[in-house]
Amino acid sequence: RVGIARTDIFGLTAVLNEKYNTNVWKETDRLMEVVTHMETPEVIAGRLTSTYGMFGDTIRYAGPDCGLGSWPSQGLAQKLLSNTAKGFEMFFKNL
Numbered sequence: 001r002v003g004i005a006r007t008d009i010f011g012l013t014a015v016l017n018e019k020y021n022t023n024v025w026k027e028t029d030r031l032m033e034v035v036t037h038m039e040t041p042e043v044i045a046g047r048l049t050s051t052y053g054m055f056g057d058t059i060r061y062a063g064p065d066c067g068l069g070s071w072p073s074q075g076l077a078q079k080l081l082s083n084t085a086k087g088f089e090m091f092f093k094n095l
Contacts, residue, residue: 002055003065004047005039005084009072012038031072035079044087049094062088 006012012034016024024030048062064084068077 002048002051002059002062004051004062004087005044005064005080007065007068007071007080009034009068009070025072028072031076032079035076035083039080039083041083041086041090044084045090045094048087048091052091052095 013024013031015038016022016030016033020030022030051062052059064080068080071077071080
């Protein structure tokens with residue numbers, strides 16, 4: 001099984017906190033950057049392409065690293081899942 005989309009929301013937001021010298025849990029307008037700039041379909045497709053280059057057809061399952069229960073909203077979690085699906089589409093289109 002290959003994890004191709006990061007789901008560690010606390011690690012992802014730590015990057016934003018450091019980048020903007022803020023607390024994105026209090027200033028939530030920056031949270032969307034997790035899925036618009038960090039975990040984009042292009043990044044996800046790139047991870048799958050790289051992993052496929054190493055392991056090829058031995059990959060049986062691929063998807064997000066883990067669950068999304070700790071994410072701050074269902075909307076943000078859904079956007080990550082949508083980006084993951086788009087990343088798969090990009091990967092298969094270029095296969």
